[in-house]
Amino acid sequence: MSLIKFDKVSREYKVGDHEQKALDNIDLEIEEGKFVVILGPSGAGKSTLLNLLGGLDSPTSGTITVNGNDISKLSNDELADYRAETVGFVFQSYNLIPTLTVFENVSLVKEITSNPLSVNEMLEEVGLADHKDKFPSELSGGEQQRVSIARALAKNPKMLLCDEPTGALDSETGALILKVLLSMARNYKKTIVIVTHNQNIAKMADVVIRAKSGHIKELINQDNPLSVEEVDW
Amino acid sequence: MLFKKMLRTIWHYKAQFISMIFMVMLGVGVFFGFQCEWFSIEKNTFYFYDKTGFADYRLVDESGYSETDLDKILAIEGVDKAARYLSVLTNEGKENETVSLTVTTNEEVSGFLIMSGEEYDASSSDGVWISDQYAEKNDYKIGDEITLKYNLHSITGKIKGMIKSSEYLICIADENQMMPDFNKYGYVYISPLMFKTMMGGIEYYPQINVLSNLDRIEFCSKVNEALGKTNLILTKDEIVSYAEAQGEATEGKTMASILPVVFLAIAILIMATTMQRLMINEKTQIGTLKALGFRDRKIVKHYTFFGLAVGLIGSILGIGLGYFIAWFIFNPNGSMGTYFDLPIWTIYFPWWSILVIIGMIAFMTLISFIATKNILKGNAADALKPYVPKAMKRWKIEDSKGWRRMKFSTKWNLRDIFRHKARSGMTLFGVVGCMVLLVASFLMMDSTKGFVNKFYWGSMNYESMIILSQTTTNEKAVEMASYFDADYCSSSSVSLNESAISIDIYHIENDYMKFLDKNMNFVKLEDNGVYIGQRLKQENNLKIGDELTIAVYGSDITYKVVVAGEIRTLTKGIVLTENYAKEAGIAYKINKLYSSWDTKKINEDTTYSNDISASKSKSDIIVSFDSFMEVMYTMIGALITLSILLGVVVLYNLGVMSYFERYRELSTLKVVGFKDRRIGKLLITQNMWLTIIGCVIGFPLGVWITDILLKALAAEYEMSLMFNWMTFTIPVIVVVLTSFIVSLFVAKKNKKINMVEALKVPE
Known part of the structure; x- marks a missing residue:
């Protein structure tokens, strides 16, 4: 059964006097537990797709169903609940709260989630148990991104949505982050959707979606995705 | 192009810009308004004093001054002008209404301004020049007849003009009245000729008013020498219309030097912070301009203008607001108008307040200048980096369980x-x-x-205060106190360290007058000394137990009294009991009764009508x-x-x-x-x-x-x-x-x- 279903989804933005279609009549289904990579050039609509899926934005028309629930017509508060319970985000720029320690940044999700995972366990998993009392500014970029992953997973969400998670990192650290991300997602049986420019990441995905000008040009199911180590970074 | 960018930047930060302009407007407005208020009081009152010859000194002698005395005063070097003068409370025929009958032998001293009607005529035998405000409240018009009664004398005259006199700038009958009430009290001027007719050919002037630049000590010594006796000489600082008006200006000045300065300081500091943060927000834009090749000078000029614009616009609006605030407090139809009877109400500003505002604008400009300069320090790459707030550091308290x-x-x-x-x-x-x-x-x-x-x-x-006639003896006053169920008092002036102070000697049986100590609690006057007011205490650095030497005007007599306590009073002076006055040998004349009777009953009762000068409820x-x-x-x-x-x-x-x-x-x-x-x-x-x-x-x-x-x-x-x-x-x-x-x-x-x-x- 598909976890995510886009049914004739469009998203239009008003730019000046005219409407601009960021997504145009998209149909898409993603199964639970899959690792999905969305590729495409700038303006292809991939970030819009991720935002709609994450409940950060709502479609102009069409329906988005996640885990059997239509999220396209939810109110602001219902969307907040959806983000709190169903979605874990990993951003390119980490977006950690600078005034909270590593531990507190991850613990933050306990304030809003009904079924969170152990914060200490998450920090162990990402290898930052020894840094839990540090502030984000005391960590490297890679370490900050690992905190971000721990925070996303600590919510115990259905899926992880990642927007260019390795975009701000060097290739070695990027590979490490992907390894952490993938292994944790597999361990905890989470669906991962990654938006990226990086073609190499696509080699590791179960599903690769190529977007262009607001349309899905191609959807490829890869039966034998490569592991992080197998990809030439 | 940069100008367009500037306008768009201002639009982008419109909330901050509007609030900054608003803050400057409020800060400058309150500061400027309160400065204008006291300065306008000073300027307008001084203009009035000058135009009406407000006396610098007043010689007071209840027995009266002769023409010869006046000539002696005029002969003193340093005396510009002088006049024999009289101002007495008279009943104007209507119940509860009193008028000060005023006569000056030289209208250039303690004179008045004509607001409407005929010019003053010193030879007029029936002309009455009346306070315009009193006339308005009591429905008097030019040409109306008015009858004035003073002791046993009365005269009827014709109103020739409506006037304002700085002698009555604050038109109150005595120190117990805080605010003028032209419905009940006003003043008139008549010529010396008419006054002589009223008094049956007698000339009685208990005052000589003098315009002189001499200092008090020199003036007093020259006057005493010229007249051959010690005189009660009051400086203008001891006259309500001067002291209270200047006190009001001082009060305004004091308030203006504290609260509005707090206002301005808040506005400037918060605005400076906002401007600095705004510049930080613009850091990458500043860096971009630098990276594009714009010279530092041009960028600094561009961003410095923000501070200058906010300062300028805010200040201009603030000056407008300031004028409004000053006008709101100082205008003839407002509350100040009920206090001062001024002919003009022009708003003036002290020149240095503009300097303060210019300084503030310069400061705002400087803040933008320094903030931009700081961002431009180093190379273009540094300037391009986004602003990063300080990194967090762990506090020791974070290890605690709490x-x-x-x-x-x-x-x-x-x-x-x-x-x-x-x-x-x-x-x-x-x-x-x-x-x-x-x-x-x-x-x-x-x-x-x-x-x-x-x-x-x-x-x-008490219910009413009865002011006794000058001819009423102490024995009769005591008799009257018993008749009217009253406590009594002798109010006069004495000299302490060359300065006139009030001396109030009380006989309290009924507690119709009570006294407040320095902690605002009621205190009973004891017979063991005098009680000093707070102003007297501060000015002369007095304390309980000190011995004071007070001198009686018009004689060489001095008395020694001991300070027994502190009280709070409306006048600057000392208060004592009749028993202590007797013990100290102080001569006094009872001139006020504090009665439980109402004024209507007092006015209807004719038993002592010749001994009552006025009564006030x-x-x-x-x-x-x-x-x-x-x-x-x-x-x-x-x-x-x-x-x-x-x-x-x-x-x-x-x-x-x-x-x-x-x-x-x-x-x-x-x-x-x-x-x-x-x-x-x-x-x-x-x-x-x-x-x-x-x-x-x-x-x-x-x-x-x-x-x-x-x-x-x-x-x-x-x-x-x-x-x-x-x-x-x-x-x-x-x-x-x-x-x-x-x-x-x-x-x-x-x-x-x-x-x-x-x-x-x-x-």
């Missing part, structure tokens, strides 16, 4: 406050300032009201108290309104600044799944913490500043700090409520957070 148990929102807010110290400090400063202004305003109001209330409702327990005096409070309420009301307004602008400005600076963090929380209400609560909580801390600091600070203010005003009023639970509750409620509403308003912006932005890498 800290660990704290909610995330508490930790977040605590750390945020310390991370953005300047912004938090300014918010705190704004709240403290607002609280100080409100507490000070309310305390001023309560202290004045409390003092006057206690003085009038507590001290004065307590309720008339209370009316003047209400008018006095109205002046106070106007000033305090203006301050309270503007304080709240400043508080709103300051808190909104800092709230918006805080919101924009935390935009990314707030977006993250929202993306993670926090609801708008929860995020709003976070923002409100921080503001409320700072507000409560601000209240806690601002509260005692406000009390302290008011105490300073009251001490500075002690030269005019002998008030002490008085308050009730409302004094403190209202400012706290107002500040907390203002802060809460403003925070709520800012927190509502959460709904507009664009979460998609949070996913983007900062530019």
